[in-house]
Amino acid sequence: MKKSTISVALLGCGNVGSGTFRVLEENAGLIARRVGAEVRVKAILVKDLGKERDPGIPRQLLTDDYSAILNDPEIDIVAELMGGLDPAIAYMEQALQAGKHVVSANKAALARSGEELTRKTLEQNLMLRYEAAVCGAIPVMNAISTALAANEITRIQGILNGTTNYILTRMDEDHAPYAQVLKDAQDKGFAEADPTGDVEGYDAVNKLTLLIAAGFGEYISPDDIQREGITGVTEEDLRNAAAQNKKIKLIATAVKEKDGIRAWVRPESVPAENPLSRVRNEFNAVLISCNMADDIFLQGRGAGPLPTGSAVAGDIVEIAACIARGTDKSALPTWRL
Incomplete structure (x- = not known):
């Protein structure tokens, strides 16, 4: 059955997380037309619920419970925007194990574990995209892997x-x-x-x-x-x-x-x-x-909340469009194995 809404969880609400949220919110109508379904942020994982945030981030989206994201059947895509190796790599592995597609801007984690994560996506017919991990808004990974x-x-x-x-x-x-x-x-x-x-x-x-x-x-x-x-x-x-x-x-x-x-x-x-x-x-x-x-x-x-957020959102849109068309289980990986 065709999905009318595709839900996303953002892991992290720093510069890249807030930039990604802004891109998805401000361009929501354009994105929905291109995807063929509404793309909405359903949850944003943070360490400290009490920390002052960008006023444009609805507080009801914030959570410090990652298991709730993993166990939510409505969440289709997890975007890992925390940086570092731990717990970022483990969180991406857990998201894939839970049957969710993954987007990441984390070059350090992907440089260490990208091959293993890619193999997991192929085993489970899922998608892993990381345009934002290399050169921010420049679509270099997409150019290499597609065009x-x-x-x-x-x-x-x-x-x-x-x-x-x-x-x-x-x-x-x-x-x-x-x-x-x-x-x-x-x-x-x-x-x-x-x-x-x-x-x-x-x-x-x-x-x-x-x-x-x-x-x-x-x-x-x-x-x-x-x-x-x-x-x-x-x-x-x-x-x-x-x-x-x-x-x-x-x-x-x-x-x-x-x-x-x-x-x-x-x-x-x-x-x-x-x-x-x-x-x-x-x-x-x-x-x-x-x-x-x-x-x-x-x-x-190559950096900044909106240039990097744009690249993250672009990956989310690509995966969402594949979900909407039922082709997400046969997409080619970015990492050439």
């Missing part, structure tokens, strides 16, 4: 972290030292109080693992990807690059070679003819090389 699915991808290269790109841009254009620009980025909310995950390349490595799995069908652990952050980049390095008409960027690269996939994240001097050299501030970009479609360049906002 470019008939291509052999030979190389993926990108600026996958907005914080480091902002820092390098401002160091270059303002002729400012790293420490000063980092503080500015923290004051503007572009960098965390502890920026290690961004500036040392860990965030980009997690995202590259997911791009490799989607594009090449191979799993390379984040621990096995060569990684170098931007803390060693100096003003002199930037001046020397500029003198050669180049820009220093933190570049994530995966290349398909005869003996396997080579992957690394490191600062590189990017020549002006490469479109990645022109990506400024907190923007992300990915350059995908294919044997048939040639080079595909995607650029956009």
Whole structure:
């Protein structure tokens, strides 16, 4: 029987959770027309029911009882938006075990457990989508897994972290030292109080693992990807690059070679003819090389409540449309196994 309402539970009500809720609420009419059914948020899991929230979030949706979400037969889709490894991975596993489709924005958890979670979805005829885990609003995972699915991808290269790109841009254009620009980025909310995950390349490595799995069908652990952050980049390095008409960027690269996939994240001097050299501030970009479609360049906002919430909502809409049409049990996975 065709469902007239498809219900969603959001796990987490921080920046991404509140952004996702806003996208689903403000575009509800448009989404319903595209899906062929109403898509509504039925529950939002939070740690602290008493904490002050975005006034646009109805308090009656909040719950601290995950078992109630798992046991609610009306909830079709669970969106994991908490971040971290624990309990995020366990919660996604439990949602799949309960017969619910899963959406996630959690690159760290997926980089560690995405292959196992994908196998579970195939065993149980469910869907797992995670567009928002890589480059926010840029539809790179969807491009690789659908529009470019008939291509052999030979190389993926990108600026996958907005914080480091902002820092390098401002160091270059303002002729400012790293420490000063980092503080500015923290004051503007572009960098965390502890920026290690961004500036040392860990965030980009997690995202590259997911791009490799989607594009090449191979799993390379984040621990096995060569990684170098931007803390060693100096003003002199930037001046020397500029003198050669180049820009220093933190570049994530995966290349398909005869003996396997080579992957690394490191600062590189990017020549002006490469479109990645022109990506400024907190923007992300990915350059995908294919044997048939040639080079595909995607650029956009890689973080923020609404850009990331837009990507999460897009995954929810895709799954909801499949449910409404009865095709959710035969959808292809994003992770190429």
